């Protein structure tokens with residue numbers, strides 16, 4: 058049976074609970090244990106799939122097709138453990154399950170209440186797969202004291218009592234603000250936050266204290282005393298240059314040791330940290346820099362493209378260069394010449410997106426990259442825009458567009474080079490969709506296989522002709538135009554195994570121009586960079602040497 062580590066946060070939000078959880082997961086793995094990480098989110102959306110990236114950052118998609126919180130991306134990037142549908146839950150999902158059961162008559166005769174019905178549902182969720190791993194790390198979203206988080210806190214409190222003593226521990230993240238005027242770190246907000254936790258029956262075993270300044274021994278003692286934790290369980294978390302330093306930094310501060318001590322695991326197996334030392338070395342020791350433009354719509358919030366930014370960093374690490382990402386708003390050149398906005402970059406990436414805003418700019422970005430021989434990686438919408446660009450400007454289909462938008466193509470109906478996908482094969486069954494479907498959870502989601510053309514650039518990049526990648530899209534490039542596009546040099550170099558859905562396109566007479574219908578960024582890891590990102594950054598390096 059798994060031991061459970063519950064991770065909560067206090068004082069302020071955005072303290073890096075997800076990262077701390079992920080880094081702890083990596084450290085436990087380095088000690089030889091198996092782990093799984095879970096996120097419990099108090100919001101009422103059933104999943105983040107329908108939220109704007111501006112609200113919630115990127116939606117992370119799992120192999121089994123769940124649309125989840127971006128923290129699951131951190132978990133995967135640090136532990137390499139593929140997340141599942143059952144690793145993410147929200148109040149919305151819990152309540153909708155409870156209400157479904159109520160309608161079905163599962164609780165016949167009973168009054169349905171937060172305690173026990175909602176809390177029981179949360180506890181059932183926590184137990185899934187508890188016989189598969191040594192440690193289950195469960196992060197509660199939000200901050201202690203939030204009204205909507207209460208059922209989750211109550212559920213984990215009860216859960217720790219349902220389990221034998223010593224099988225669950227609580228780790229709480231707080232902030233030690235620094236008062237410049239008096240030159241002091243203040244511990245009072247941490248004390249208050251722990252009080253808040255204690256008032257709902259949870260006594261933290263470990264406190265992780267975010268601080269911009271070194272925590273003096275005296276303050277650490279004070280925190281231990283006032284917050285009722287052991288002194289060596291007060292762990293400092295300082296700001297880092299790169300998130301990938303976190304496992305080594307937390308290890309240095311004694312986090313994994315404190316966790317194992319709290320569980321009474323002694324002697325603790327020694328950690329094997331070579332992989333993280335190598336990651337550290339690649340972040341700090343690089344030879345040169347490349348400048349890559351991400352031409353998108355949600356450019357004001359970098360979290361909207363979290364996994365892409367991380368995958369580019371991994372691509373840099375693979376090539377021992379630093380990748381400088383610049384965010385370019387596609388809307389700026391929807392109606393203007395793109396050149397002044399895109400000149401000087403060593404490569405251009407057009408990421409995924411939804412809705413029409415900014416798409417003409419993205420089409421121009423694809424054109425600019427094609428004409429100027431600049432490495433281009435188009436992801437999902439970025440691939441669809443590259444195909445529309447090819448159709449309009451090279452294949453002579455001047456009114457080419459996507460059914461997702463109302464392209465302005467004069468009085469004539471546009472040619473739907475990208476159409477609304479209504480039917481596809483998943484495993485051994487056919488999935489059907491219609492335009493009137495609910496928006497939530499109805500896209501082509503999760504892992505699907507693709508077959509790559511022998512001798513194509515993409516087969517060379519992957520080093521294989523069979524791949525599996527994660528998808529999240531409603532629209533698809535129409536094979537009706539394949540011949541016309543291939544005749545002008547846009548090769549359909551990756552297809553779904555049944556040959557019906559284009560997965561990859563590439564320009565033959567271009568140093569590196571690849572568009573993919575899926576999201577390769579979701580599978581990249583610092584210790585195992587995704588081949589497309591490693592290849593794309595390599596192409597950027599080569600391009601940078603030409604100029």
Ligand code: GLN
Nearest residue numbers: 409410437438530531532
């Ligand atoms: N909006 C496009 C679609 O649904 C692209 C989706 C994406 O980029 N993830 O097909």
